[in-house]
Structures are given as C-alpha cells and as structure tokens.
Amino acid sequence: MNLAAATNESLANTSNVLIYSSMAVYTLAFFAHIAEWVLGSRSKVGRTAAALSAPGAGASAATAGKARAGGTAVLDRPEVITRSATGTRDVPDGPGAAGGTFKGDLWGRIAVSLTVVAFLVEASGVATRALSVQRAPWANMYEFSITFSTVAVGSYLVLLALKKNVRWIGLPLVTTVLLDLGIAVTTLYTDSDQLVPALHSYWLWIHVSTAIICGAVFYLGAVGTVLYLFRDSYESKLASGGTPGKFASSVMERLPSASSLDKFSYRINAAVFPLWTFTIIAGAIWAGDAWGRYWGWDPKEVWSFITWVAYAAYLHARATAGWKGRKAAYLALVAFACWLFNYYGVNIFVSGLHSYAGV
Amino acid sequence: MSKSNSTETREREDERGRGSAHGAAGERLSTAPREERPDTGAGVPAMSVVGWVRWFWRQLTSMRVALILLFLLSLGAIPGSLIPQTSVDDMKVQAFKDQHTTLTPIYEKLQLFDVYSSVWFSAIYILLFVSLIGCIVPRTGQFVGQLRSRPPGAPKRLTRLPAYTTWRTEAEPEEVREAALAVLRGRRFRTHEVGDAVAAEKGYLREAGNLVFHIALIVMLVAFASGQLFKSEGGKLIVEGDGFSNTLTQYDDFKSGSLYDSDSLAPFSFVLDEFVGTYEKSGPQRGTPRTFEARVTYAEGADGAERKGVIKVNEPLVVDGTKVYLIAHGYAPVVTVRDGRGKVVSRSAVPLLPIDNNITSSGAIKVMDGYKDKKGEKTQLGFKAFFVPTFAGEGKGQMFSQFPALDFPVLALSAYHGSLGVDSGLAQNVYQLDTSKMKEFKGEDGELLKKMMMPGEKLDLPDGAGSITFDGVEEWASFQVSQQPGNGWALGGSVAAIAGLAGSLFIQRRRVWVRAVRGADGVTVVEMAGLGRSESAKLPEELGDLSAALVTTAPVAPAAAEAPDTPEKPDAPDGPGSTDATTDATNEAGSRPVHPAEAPVEGAEK
Numbered sequence: 019m020n021l022a023a024a025t026n027e028s029l030a031n032t033s034n035v036l037i038y039s040s041m042a043v044y045t046l047a048f049f050a051h052i053a054e055w056v057l058g059s060r061s062k063v064g065r066t067a068a069a070l071s072a073p074g075a076g077a078s079a080a081t082a083g084k085a086r087a088g089g090t091a092v093l094d095r096p097e098v099i100t101r102s103a104t105g106t107r108d109v110p111d112g113p114g115a116a117g118g119t120f121k122g123d124l125w126g127r128i129a130v131s132l133t134v135v136a137f138l139v140e141a142s143g144v145a146t147r148a149l150s151v152q153r154a155p156w157a158n159m160y161e162f163s164i165t166f167s168t169v170a171v172g173s174y175l176v177l178l179a180l181k182k183n184v185r186w187i188g189l190p191l192v193t194t195v196l197l198d199l200g201i202a203v204t205t206l207y208t209d210s211d212q213l214v215p216a217l218h219s220y221w222l223w224i225h226v227s228t229a230i231i232c233g234a235v236f237y238l239g240a241v242g243t244v245l246y247l248f249r250d251s252y253e254s255k256l257a258s259g260g261t262p263g264k265f266a267s268s269v270m271e272r273l274p275s276a277s278s279l280d281k282f283s284y285r286i287n288a289a290v291f292p293l294w295t296f297t298i299i300a301g302a303i304w305a306g307d308a309w310g311r312y313w314g315w316d317p318k319e320v321w322s323f324i325t326w327v328a329y330a331a332y333l334h335a336r337a338t339a340g341w342k343g344r345k346a347a348y349l350a351l352v353a354f355a356c357w358l359f360n361y362y363g364v365n366i367f368v369s370g371l372h373s374y375a376g377v
Numbered sequence: 378m379s380k381s382n383s384t385e386t387r388e389r390e391d392e393r394g395r396g397s398a399h400g401a402a403g404e405r406l407s408t409a410p411r412e413e414r415p416d417t418g419a420g421v422p423a424m425s426v427v428g429w430v431r432w433f434w435r436q437l438t439s440m441r442v443a444l445i446l447l448f449l450l451s452l453g454a455i456p457g458s459l460i461p462q463t464s465v466d467d468m469k470v471q472a473f474k475d476q477h478t479t480l481t482p483i484y485e486k487l488q489l490f491d492v493y494s495s496v497w498f499s500a501i502y503i504l505l506f507v508s509l510i511g512c513i514v515p516r517t518g519q520f521v522g523q524l525r526s527r528p529p530g531a532p533k534r535l536t537r538l539p540a541y542t543t544w545r546t547e548a549e550p551e552e553v554r555e556a557a558l559a560v561l562r563g564r565r566f567r568t569h570e571v572g573d574a575v576a577a578e579k580g581y582l583r584e585a586g587n588l589v590f591h592i593a594l595i596v597m598l599v600a601f602a603s604g605q606l607f608k609s610e611g612g613k614l615i616v617e618g619d620g621f622s623n624t625l626t627q628y629d630d631f632k633s634g635s636l637y638d639s640d641s642l643a644p645f646s647f648v649l650d651e652f653v654g655t656y657e658k659s660g661p662q663r664g665t666p667r668t669f670e671a672r673v674t675y676a677e678g679a680d681g682a683e684r685k686g687v688i689k690v691n692e693p694l695v696v697d698g699t700k701v702y703l704i705a706h707g708y709a710p711v712v713t714v715r716d717g718r719g720k721v722v723s724r725s726a727v728p729l730l731p732i733d734n735n736i737t738s739s740g741a742i743k744v745m746d747g748y749k750d751k752k753g754e755k756t757q758l759g760f761k762a763f764f765v766p767t768f769a770g771e772g773k774g775q776m777f778s779q780f781p782a783l784d785f786p787v788l789a790l791s792a793y794h795g796s797l798g799v800d801s802g803l804a805q806n807v808y809q810l811d812t813s814k815m816k817e818f819k820g821e822d823g824e825l826l827k828k829m830m831m832p833g834e835k836l837d838l839p840d841g842a843g844s845i846t847f848d849g850v851e852e853w854a855s856f857q858v859s860q861q862p863g864n865g866w867a868l869g870g871s872v873a874a875i876a877g878l879a880g881s882l883f884i885q886r887r888r889v890w891v892r893a894v895r896g897a898d899g900v901t902v903v904e905m906a907g908l909g910r911s912e913s914a915k916l917p918e919e920l921g922d923l924s925a926a927l928v929t930t931a932p933v934a935p936a937a938a939e940a941p942d943t944p945e946k947p948d949a950p951d952g953p954g955s956t957d958a959t960t961d962a963t964n965e966a967g968s969r970p971v972h973p974a975e976a977p978v979e980g981a982e983k
C-alpha cells in the first residue's frame with residue numbers, strides 16, 4: 019500500500035516536470051513563430067491591395083481553382099471555376115506568416131515541429147497526472163487548464179495534419195497556451211488530491227471531457243473571429259482607398275482573407291455547437307443522478323445555458339439580414355466570453371454546487 | 378420603426394446576397410422567414426386593430442426579433458447566477474437580505490431573488506417560444522410543399538453560380554442529359570429535366586433537421602415546465618435500522634410545484650439496513666471515499682413484497698417513478714440518559730451534522746420529557762455534542778477528526794438543564810442547542826461540565842442529577858425523494874434536438890444543373906453549375922466529381938480553338954456584388970417570388 023502511494027507521488031512529480039518542460043518547448047516554438055513572422059516580412063506583399071484597388075475593384079473576381087477530387091488526378095477532367103458569394107470581397111488568401119520566403123517557411127516548420135514536441139510532452143504530463151491520482155484528471159482548475167491547452171493544441175495539429183490552412187493560428191495559440199499554463203502552474207496549482215464523491219461517475223468522463231473539447235475548439239474559432247475582425251477592417255480600409263500602417267499591412271497581408279477567416283470560425287463554431295448542446299444535456303442527466311434534479315439553475319448551469327443561447331444567437335445572426343459579418347462576429351466573441359466566464363469566473367467568484375475549483 | 382436609410386439599403390443588399398441573387402435558382406433553398414421590409418405597405422402599422430395584430434405577429438416571427446429575444450434571454454439569465462436565488466438556496470437569500478437592507482426592496486420588486494420564475498424572464502421565453510411556433514408552422518408547410526414540388530429549372534447564365542464548369546463533347550445533348558440524370562440520381566439527388574437542362578437538388582435533411590431541432594426545443598420546454606409544475610421533492614434523514622414511508626408527514630422538508638397534488642405520492646416504504654462508507658487508508662488519496670452506499674429493504678405499494686436495494690451517490694433507487702437519492706451521511710452516537718435514581722429516561726441514536734471531510738460532527742442531544750430533577754420537578758436536559766470518528770489522541774491539537782471512518786470514535790459533551798425553548802412556537806434547529814433559557818451544569822472546577830468519552834463511557838451529572846452514557850455509534854444517511862414527471866419527454870426532446878442540429882449544421886442543401894446544347898459548330902457544349910445555401914468548399918469538389926463521372930459518357934472533345942459558343946468568361950467585368958445578379962433575377966426585390974415551375978426556362982427560348 020505504501021509502496022503504491024510512493025509511486026503515485028513520484029508520478030505526480032513527473033507530471034509537474036513534464037508540464038514545465040512543455041512550457042519550455044512552447045516558449046521555443048513561440049520564438050520560432052516570431053522568427054517566421056519577422057523573416058517572412060521581407061517578402062513581396064500587397065496582393066490584397068492589388069486585388070482591391072485594381073481597375074474595377076472587386077472584379078478580379080472568380081478565383082479559378084481546380085477542385086481537389088479524390089486525390090487521383092483525372093487528366094481530362096473539366097476544371098471547376100469558383101466564385102465567391104455575392105456581397106463578399108473577392109480577395110485571395112494571404113501567403114501565411116512565412117510570406118512565401120524560404121527562411122520564414124523554415125522557421126515556421128521549426129515552430130510547428132516544436133509545437134508537436136511540446137504537445138506530446140504536455141499530453142504525457144496530463145496522462146501522468148491522471149495516473150498519479152487514478153482518475154480522470156479533471157477535478158480542479160489546474161487540471162482543467164492543462165487539459166484545456168493540450169486539447170486546443172491537439173485540435174490545431176489535427177487541422178494542420180488534415181492539410182487545412184491554419185498555420186496562422188500558430189503564434190496566437192502558442193502565446194495563449196503559455197499564458198494558460200503560466201496561470202495554471204502559479205495561481206491554480208493544486209496538489210493531486212481527492213475526488214468528491216459526486217464526481218465518482220462515468221459521467222465525469224463524458225461530460226467534462228466534452229466540455230473541455232468544446233472550450234478548446236471554440237477557442238480556435240474565437241481566434242479566427244478576432245483575426246477576421248482585424249483583417250476585415252484592413253480590407254475595407256484598402257477598398258475605400260485608405261493606406262493602412264506599415265506594420266498592420268505586413269501582418270494583415272499575410273493572413274487569409276476576411277471571408278476565409280469568417281468561414282473558418284463559422285465552421286468551427288457550427289461544428290462544436292451540437293457537441294456543446296450534448297455537453298449540457300449530459301450534465302443535466304448527471305445532475306439528475308447526482309443531485310436529484312436535472313436542472314436547478316446552479317451558476318454553472320446558468321452560464322452554460324447563457325453560452326449556449328449566445329452561440330445560438332450567433333448562428334441565427336448569420337442567417338439574418340443585416341446581422342452577417344462583423345455583427346455576427348461580435349456575437350461569437352460575446353459567446354466565447356461567456357464560455358470563459360463560465361470556466362474561470364464562475365469557478366472563482368461564484369459559489370455553487372460546482373465548487374471544485376480548488377483555488 | 379424609424380430606421381436610417383443606410384441600414385435599410387444594406388439589409389436589402391444583404392438579402393439579395395442570400396440566394397435570391399441567383400434568381401429563381403436560389404429561391405427557397407431555405408425556409409427561413411423572409412425579412413420584412415420597413416418601406417413596404419405591410420410594414421406600416423395599419424390603422425385597424427387587425428393590421429396592428431398582423432404587424433405585431435410578423436415582427437414577432439421574424440428572424441431579427443428571434444435573434445433579439447435570444448440575446449435578451451441570455452442577458453436575463455445573468456442576474457440569477459450572481460444574486461442568490463430562493464429556489465436554489467433559501468438560507469443564502471436570507472443572509473443576503475440581512476446584509477443588504479437598501480438593495481433588498483429593489484431586488485424584491487424586480488423579482489431578482491426568483492429570476493427564473495419572474496414575470497419578465499417568463500415573458501422573454503414565452504415570447505421566444507411563441508415566435509418559434511409562429512416560425513415553425515409556416516416553415517413546415519413550406520418545406521412539405523418543397524418536398525412535393527421539383528427543383529427549379531436552370532438559370533439563364535450558369536456562369537454566375539458559385540461553382541461552374543464546362544466542356545465540349547462529341548456526345549449528343551440528349552445523351553448527355555440522360556447520363557446526367559443517371560449520375561445525379563445515382564448520388565441520390567432529386568432530379569428532373571427541364572428544357573435543355575437537368576435540374577437536381579440534394580440535402581433536404583438540412584431543413585428537416587432544422588425543423589426537428591426547433592420542434593424538439595418546444596418539446597423540451599413543455600416537458601421542463603410540466604416537470605416544474607407537477608414535481609415534488611422532499612428530504613429525509615434516516616438512522617440505520619429506521620424506516621421511511623412515502624407520506625407527506627414523514628418528510629423533514631418538502632417542496633412541490635404549484636400544480637402538485639399530494640395524493641400523487643407513490644406509495645412505497647423502505648428501511649435503511651446499513652450504511653457502508655469505506656475510505657482510502659493511505660497515500661495521497663487518504664480519506665477518499667471508496668464505497669459509499671446505503672443498503673435498504675424496500676417495498677413497493679402499500680403492502681408489496683420486500684426487496685433489497687443499494688443506493689449510491691450517483692445511482693438513485695427508482696421505485697414506481699419516484700427516485701430516492703443518497704444525499705449525505707454522517708454519524709449518530711447512541712446515548713442513554715438516566716435520572717438521579719438510575720431510571721432510563723431516553724435512549725436514542727442522535728444524528729450529528731458533519732462539518733468537514735473527515736466527518737468531524739456537531740449537534741445537540743435534547744431530552745424533552747420524562748426527566749425529573751432531584752426535587753422531582755420536571756425539567757429538560759440539553760447537551761452540546763461534538764463527535765470525531767477518528768480522534769487524534771489526547772492533547773493533540775483540537776478536536777478535529779483525522780479520518781472519516783470509525784477508527785477511534787470520541788464524543789465530547791457539555792451539559793445544560795432548564796428549558797430547551799421548544800414550546801416557544803419558533804421553529805427550532807434540531808442540531809443546535811438554544812441555551813438562552815438553560816443553565817450550565819458545573820464541573821468540580823466550577824466551569825461548564827464537559828467530558829470527552831469513548832464508547833461505553835459515562836458522564837455523571839453533578840449532585841446526583843443523573844448520567845449520560847455513550848453506548849456506541851450508528852450511521853445515518855439522508856435521502857432526497859423526488860418525483861418529476863416529464864423527464865422522459867425532456868430526454869427524448871434533447872436527443873431529437875442534437876440529432877436535428879447535427880443534420881441542420883452538417884448537411885449542405887445544394888442544387889446542381891447540367892445544361893447540354895448543340896453549339897454552332899455541331900459540337901455539344903456541356904455546362905454544369907452548383908449552388909448551395911452558403912458557400913461551401915465541398916460544393917466545387919462535388920461538382921468536380923460529378924463532372925468527372927459525366928465525362929466518362931461525354932468525353933471532352935479535342936480542343937476547338939475559337940469555338941463561337943464558348944460561354945462567356947467567368948470573370949466578366951461585372952463581378953459579384955454588382956447589379957447583374959438582379960437584372961436576370963426573376964424576383965427582384967419587392968416583386969412576387971416566382972415559383973420555379975413558372976420560372977422562365979431558358980432552353981425553351983433557344
């Protein structure tokens with residue numbers, strides 16, 4: 019018995035070492051991304067400006083592109099021509115942080131590789147933490163936070179592996195992951211400890227894991243939304259003949275077009291929304307078993323509901339005349355802010371049945 | 378209703394941007410309600426009452442108002458999470474009221490202690506659900522209509538659609554259309570031939586899913602509301618060996634919905650045979666509960682057969698639609714009180730309330746009647762009780778338990794006599810001793826009489842006033858018994874909601890047209906185009922696949938350099954967002970929407 023206990027403590031220590039190591043590697047990835055952005059800036063920019071200010075602005079239109087189909091190249095297959103929906107600017111996506119330069123791209127690749135390494139180290143940190151306590155590692159805010167950033171980075175890497183154009187998330191993501199881990203190891207740290215009996219349930223695995231996944235992926239959507247707002251102002255400034263500052267141009271020019279960013283965030287949010295709905299319902303079922311009522315307006319329940327309604331409002335806004343674009347984007351950010359408040363705010367400032375923050 | 382001109386125009390543009398930009402082709406790709414235009418006659422609140430009602434109804438069932446109501450609903454839910462709620466924690470509300478004497482009357486006026494049953498919160502969600510019903514009924518009708526009719530014919534200029542492809546082939550136009558019909562049908566498109574083109578549509582499940590989702594929301598609301606109105610919920614603390622039968626008088630506390638009828642309590646009873654709590658003995662997990670269960674014998678109905686059951690924290694016992702939950706547990710020291718002559722006055726297990734994770738417990742032992750003092754006068758006895766299941770040892774810090782199990786149980790008592798104050802008419806907390814009308818028993822040192830006892834030990838009251846013996850310890854468990862109709866409906870509704878939502882969000886509704894006409898040089902020109910509800914990366918891909926499939930029957934003809942019939946180049950000077958979309962749109966803003974069946978079919982004209 020004592021032997022087992024000793025192993026557990028050493029596992030917990032291993033977990034801490036792994037989390038710290040992952041922070042070190044993320045920091046390296048952060049600098050590599052910075053190098054990518056800095057070295058990439060020497061490239062030729064101004065494609066957006068060209069597209070928007072060419073004679074008959076907006077008319078360069080129809081970005082022709084061969085549709086990727088099934089992988090096998092059909093030689094005499096007719097070419098599919100696409101054109102953007104009416105009302106959106108027809109602007110090509112930026113070249114990415116590397117700006118098409120070899121050096122920038124090299125650093126970008128290094129950054130991504132480092133992120134992969136950091137992710138693996140962090141994931142094993144989470145796993146050893148779970149082993150040390152012999153339960154799902156989601157019983158206090160320290161554990162939530164380390165799992166949260168692991169899942170966010172994991173989702174990003176999955177999108178990269180699927181060859182989606184998402185490398186632009188790299189820098190903001192790594193930065194915020196460092197922030198999240200920094201807060202986790204300093205103010206939120208809790209020794210591996212007991213689980214309150216109400217958490218002894220397989221619903222812990224179902225409900226909490228989906229909640230964390232939703233948050234992590236909603237976060238990627240929110241990053242897309244913020245960048246969309248910046249890029250959209252940039253494009254409208256160009257379209258109306260303005261000249262954005264040099265720094266802004268250099269950064270914005272390399273991002274995907276506003277409409278691509280907007281679509282990215284929409285797809286992410288729309289894909290996660292059903293899972294979020296499921297999370298709330300699973301929580302309600304669990305509450306029904308653990309507390310004798312499936313819905314009792316506990317602060318955590320209230321804020322999950324608020325978040326849900328806010329995302330529903332966002333999805334509606336996208337189908338409502340006069341609410342598309344920037345207004346819908348603001349709603350998406352409000353919705354994510356609700357999620358964040360539910361995660362940090364409610365655990366720290368509001369007391370309720372879900373008081374397992376451990377802070 | 379005053380709106381600046383600029384937003385008006387923007388909205389109108391936006392609406393054109395949505396599907397209708399492609400004329401009849403994009404018509405009715407969704408059943409979303411059409412936006413009211415403030416400048417049309419219908420928008421001006423007409424003089425008559427009927428006009429007003431109609432106007433109000435249109436507003437209420439518009440997407441914009443639904444959006445605003447959704448936003449209000451989330452805003453309205455916020456105060457309830459920050460201000461204590463009566464329905465959640467009565468005690469907290471009371472404490473808040475005592476602390477904030479100026480805020481309280483304002484909050485009470487605004488019903489901020491009962492946000493979720495307040496008039497204003499109810500108004501928001503009732504309006505939202507009226508709007509929802511007003512939205513679903515016509516949308517369902519429209520959708521059924523769409524399922525009955527056929528996809529609209531091909532627009533005049535396919536090049537304007539979001540995905541487009543063309544090639545020339547030696548195959549006959551009829552042959553190509555035949556093949557297109559086969560290919561599209563093979564991929565489960567609804568397909569038919571109109572003039573020189575084939576029209577196809579797929580993805581109706583999106584709309585169906587969306588309707589299912591919204592209907593499921595109504596089902597869930599109704600289930601939740603009826604659950605609230607008819608529910609009942611009561612708490613009961615039971616010491617090992619004692620029993621409970623489900624009647625109103627047996628509950629320690631009881632809450633019910635406003636339409637609840639006490640006759641509907643399910644008749645059943647149970648006895649708590651044993652409570653078992655075991656805990657991790659060492660390591661970082663020391664003290665963590667490993668098992669935590671109440672073993673009961675229960676009987677369904679008035680005199681049903683007895684059965685054994687186990688209730689755990691996350692596993693309630695379900696009897697006759699009623700659920701019995703294990704809520705808490707603790708210890709109940711068994712004590713015997715004797716009077717001066719040695720006669721047993723009372724003998725009972727007294728439940729104490731846990732105050733920490735190691736079940737350090739406190740409470741009161743009250744002897745209400747049966748006790749007479751030395752002079753033979755009736756009086757009452759009271760003891761403040763403090764109990765630890767595992768004592769740290771003599772002189773080791775304070776009296777807090779070291780472990781939740783009964784390893785080294787110690788009971789500390791201090792003794793009082795006088796009036797317990799139970800007759801004062803005020804509700805009394807059974808776990809607290811009100812000593813305002815009591816006198817302390819004094820020990821030899823002249824201080825309050827106190828003693829720490831192990832099981833079997835006895836505390837003698839001074840001057841032959843009697844004694845109290847600590848005989849042993851029983852465990853108690855408290856249960857919540859609740860009955861809430863509508864749970865099944867709520868669960869069914871939520872499963873349907875998720876399924877509908879997945880359909881609505883993951884399925885793309887899209888149309889594909891294939892036109893095949895003979896060019897001037899005798900070679901057939903094939904044009905294919907696709908249109909979706911929203912731009913989708915998959916649409917061009919799908920069109921690519923479809924064309925690849927079609928090319929097997931209609932192979933690309935050797936390049937003809939300057940074919941006169943080559944369709945106009947896609948990047949014609951009038952780019953997207955310009956007005957051309959509306960010039961060939963048959964339903965220009967304000968005009969009557971054109972039914973696809975009546976939409977001009979281009980081939981016929983050629």
Ligand code: HEM
Pocket residue numbers: 327330333334336337407408409410437438439440443447505506508509510512513587591594881882
């Ligand atoms: C109870 C509150 C409501 C919630 C939680 C809700 C939620 C949603 C969600 C999540 C979607 C999916 C969005 C998408 O397909 O992109 C949606 C779509 C839709 N909702 Fe609601 N809704 C509510 C009330 C209403 C009401 C009152 C109306 C009628 C005015 C309405 C009309 C629609 C329509 C037309 C769509 C389809 C939009 C599209 O095709 O993109 N909803 N709703």
